[in-house]
Amino acid sequence: MKFPQLLSVAALASLAFAGCSKDNDAQNQAKLEVRLTDAPGDFSRVNLDVQQIEVHLKDEADPTGWERLAFTPQALNILDYVNGRSALLVSTDFAPGDLKEIRLILGPNNTVTTRDGETYTLKTPSGQTSGVKLKLDKVTLRASETYQLLLDFDVAKSIVERGNWKPGNDKKERYLLKPVVRLVAQEIAGGIYGQVTPAAALPQVLAIRSSLTPADTFSTSADATGAYRLQSLPSGTYRLEYFPSTTAPANQPAYRPATRTGIVVVNNQQTNVPSVSLVN
Incomplete structure (x- = not known):
């Protein structure tokens, strides 16, 4: 799954809504x-x-x-x-x-x-x-x-x-x-958790299992504090992609997407990802 470097607020709002609906459905499956x-x-x-x-x-x-x-x-x-x-x-x-x-x-x-x-x-x-x-x-x-x-x-x-x-x-x-x-x-029972700043960016988080062909993708949203967690992930190597779903206030640095690679998930263990910033 690929995203452009910058997504419009409307597109990200749509992604957030779709992701929320998908997450709700996934909770029952x-x-x-x-x-x-x-x-x-x-x-x-x-x-x-x-x-x-x-x-x-x-x-x-x-x-x-x-x-x-x-x-x-x-x-x-x-x-x-x-x-x-x-x-x-x-x-x-x-x-x-x-x-x-x-x-x-x-x-x-x-x-x-x-x-x-x-x-x-x-x-x-x-x-x-x-x-x-x-x-x-x-x-x-x-x-x-x-x-x-x-x-x-x-x-x-x-x-x-x-x-x-x-x-x-x-x-x-x-x-x-x-x-x-x-x-x-x-x-x-593998998992990934971490923190995204600033929390006001309302970031979406994609975990893409890059060690698998074709790649498998999991998604979630950070909470009000910027914390996120993905549970029940198969073991493998992941690429994490972070996308702000809103724009920064006036006179503040713009929010930017971020990527982290080489995140290893092992069954029955939770992998902590160092904090990720969405501003330059």
Whole structure:
């Protein structure tokens, strides 16, 4: 999200109103993230054709309990996401409540590339065409809180070589895809707080998670003392942008936007940002 260096008072008033409405709506919603990471295997590339992600909201036996999450179908080389890296699949507002299961539905275009550069289609056994289902144990989404579901894909265990395959045999797929996925569920409780001066500037504060592509943006307003706080932030590196929503009185220095970069947020910790001034 980008802003011009100077915004009109009217535009900022509109931003403040929209931000307030968004914040009020957000207070009644939970935030749900779904991420994918990988335990390495002895391959050079593994492409997963991820088509759909769903969560189950009712008892396991109720087939109507599945709800589709906002997700764009895409191919992911999961070997890009090792050693602490992860792919953000879903980041969405969600109604508070209990989650029972998550289901990852794969398409037919899954492939594996071996160390010698040969690429093979990964055949999925018929019993798993309905999706990879993972049970959730006591996962409750609460209003204004963020919850993350990390799908830890084990490549070494998930890709199985057929016992009857022989080099040069083009009629049989060499590998089967039998996904082995460990689910890690956690509440996200990082935060940022600080002070903006002068408080009379009525500043808006944007926290942009710059370590994520595409970037994720959170917003709030400073209170009457210039203090602000953003809660339930996912861990990562943030850029903070501050915008005055009013003009300075006559004969006083003009209010200017300000930016702070490299703000690191860690789960279950509150990051204090040094005071920011909106005047030269």
